[in-house]
Amino acid sequence: MDVIAGLLNGPRADGAFLLRSLLTPPWSLRVQDQAPLTLVAVISGTAWVLPDPESSTTATCLHQGDLAILRGPDPYVFADDPATQPQAVIHPGQRCTTPDGEDLGDMRALGTRSWGNAPDGATVLVTGTYQVLSEICAPLLSALPALAVLRDGECDTPLIPLLADEVARDTPGQDAVLDRLLDLLTVVALRTWLARPDVETPAWYRAQDDPVVGTALRLIHDDPAHPWTVAALADAAHVSRAALARRFAAEVGEPPMAYLANWRLALSADLLRDPASTIASVAEQVGYGSAFALSAAFKRVRGISPKEHRERASRDATPIAAVRPWRVAV
Numbered sequence: 001m002d003v004i005a006g007l008l009n010g011p012r013a014d015g016a017f018l019l020r021s022l023l024t025p026p027w028s029l030r031v032q033d034q035a036p037l038t039l040v041a042v043i044s045g046t047a048w049v050l051p052d053p054e055s056s057t058t059a060t061c062l063h064q065g066d067l068a069i070l071r072g073p074d075p076y077v078f079a080d081d082p083a084t085q086p087q088a089v090i091h092p093g094q095r096c097t098t099p100d101g102e103d104l105g106d107m108r109a110l111g112t113r114s115w116g117n118a119p120d121g122a123t124v125l126v127t128g129t130y131q132v133l134s135e136i137c138a139p140l141l142s143a144l145p146a147l148a149v150l151r152d153g154e155c156d157t158p159l160i161p162l163l164a165d166e167v168a169r170d171t172p173g174q175d176a177v178l179d180r181l182l183d184l185l186t187v188v189a190l191r192t193w194l195a196r197p198d199v200e201t202p203a204w205y206r207a208q209d210d211p212v213v214g215t216a217l218r219l220i221h222d223d224p225a226h227p228w229t230v231a232a233l234a235d236a237a238h239v240s241r242a243a244l245a246r247r248f249a250a251e252v253g254e255p256p257m258a259y260l261a262n263w264r265l266a267l268s269a270d271l272l273r274d275p276a277s278t279i280a281s282v283a284e285q286v287g288y289g290s291a292f293a294l295s296a297a298f299k300r301v302r303g304i305s306p307k308e309h310r311e312r313a314s315r316d317a318t319p320i321a322a323v324r325p326w327r328v329a330v
Contacts, residue, residue, distance in 0.1 A: 017094055017129040018178050020167050022116035023047075024123070028079035030086035033094060036141060037130045038070040039186060040078070043164045045123030050077040051147040058147075065152025067160065069189055071144045080123065087117075094129075112170040126164050128182040135269040140190065143202040148193050155192045159185040207251040212237045216248060216256055224264050225287040230256055265301055268294060272310045279306050 021029075023045070031038075040049070042062045049068055052058045059082040062068060070076055077086060088104060089097050096104045110119050133141070163181045166174070194201055207213045215237040220228065233256055234244040248256045264286040271282045283294035298306050 016179055016182050017127075017131065018113055018163075018167050018182065019127045020111075020114040020164070021123075021125040021127065022110050022114060022119055022121040023080070023125070024116075024118035024121040025080040026084045026087075027117055027123075028077060028081075028084040028086045029088050029090060030075060030077050030099070031090045032075035033090050033092050033129065033131075034073035035129045035131055036072045036133045036137075037186070038072065039128045039182070039189060040068045040070065041126045041160045041164065041185075042066045042068075043124040043126055043160075045121075046080075047123055047125060048079050048082050049147060049149075050079070050082060052076075060147065060149060062149065063152065065160075067150045067155050067189055069144065069148040069150070069193065071141055071146055071148075074146060076147070078125070111168060113167050124164075126160075126167055128163070128178075128185070130182075130186075135266040136263070138266065139202065139204055143194070143205070144190075150189060150192055155189055157185070157188050159188060203251060203253045207248075210247070210251050212239050212244060213248050213251045216244060217252075217259075220256075220260050220263060224260070224267060225285060227287065228257075228260055261297065261301070264288070265298060268298065268306070269302075269309060269313075272306050273313050275310070275314070282306070 017035075020043075040047075040062075042064055044064050046064070047062045048059050049062060049070075050059045051070065051074070060068075079086075086099050089099055091097065098104060110116055159181060163178070163185060166177060166181060193199060194205055204217075208217060216233040219226075219233060219236055226232075230241045230245055234241045237244055239247070245255060248259070252259055254262075268282050268286045268288075271277050271285060272279070278291070279294060280291040283289070283291050286294070288294040288297065295306055298304075298309065302309065304312070
């Protein structure tokens with residue numbers, strides 16, 4: 001497994017929030033749902049996105065075919081014009097209110113997974129929101145700006161029109177279909193963004209192209225439970241231990257054993273979300289000899305025990321509310 005595949009295995013939609021918005025001017029939505037990652041595709045019309053709602057100078061105009069990638073949890077605004085004041089606010093759990101806090105849940109919907117202020121609105125957006133992301137996505141998310149825009153044709157994939165068609169369908173198993181389509185689009189979009197020549201890619205991304213460091217990274221990602229040592233990784237890369245250690249630290253920004261430990265702990269943090277997994281079974285899967293060894297490493301690096309992490313993850317998991325329609329007077 002290459003480095004990108006390992007990190008992109010993180011975004012896995014499971015009951016993700018998907019919505020088609022049908023809009024006619026004037027319209028403006030303030031999104032403060034605290035979601036870690038959101039994709040918005042412009043199917044028709046235009047839209048302005050303000051990743052910093054307090055400053056119109058950061059506004060970006062999106063056109064048909066464009067795709068916006070928004071990294072949370074900070075709020076942002078989508079509008080027909082940067083000067084249009086928000087008419088609806090999206091809160092965690094996809095609760096929708098007026099800016100004054102009045103619930104909009106009793107307003108009429110515009111069809112399956114569809115809402116807006118006009119059933120024949122010229123602007124159509126399709127939004128896919130991840131409410132929770134894997135721990136192993138952290139390096140990927142930290143490499144993204146608050147807003148990344150891929151223009152029409154830049155992300156050459158049939159997934160956007162396909163997702164737009166499927167989001168309005170109401171057939172058995174449709175939620176699973178939409179989750180997988182969102183996953184695929186996310187992987188393609190992130191890969192496309194990171195491949196842009198004007199993007200300053202992070203060290204771990206550039207390191208995959210190094211013949212020595214890339215080999216070590218792939219081995220770590222392929223089999224994190226293996227009892228890797230610097231010597232073993234160096235042998236596989238056909239260099240000395242000193243050469244691997246020096247080159248790995250220079251390219252990735254940390255020593256190989258530190259990278260391995262952090263990768264194992266990120267994987268274990270994800271596995272601990274499953275209440276059926278014991279700490280001992282997770283320890284075995286990620287390369288720790290016992291539950292005690294994993295617990296000690298987890299507490300030392302993350303400041304809490306695996307049990308506390310599991311309890312916190314369960315407590316903080318935000319269920320996705322039913323789609324609430326939005327209608328405002330225009």
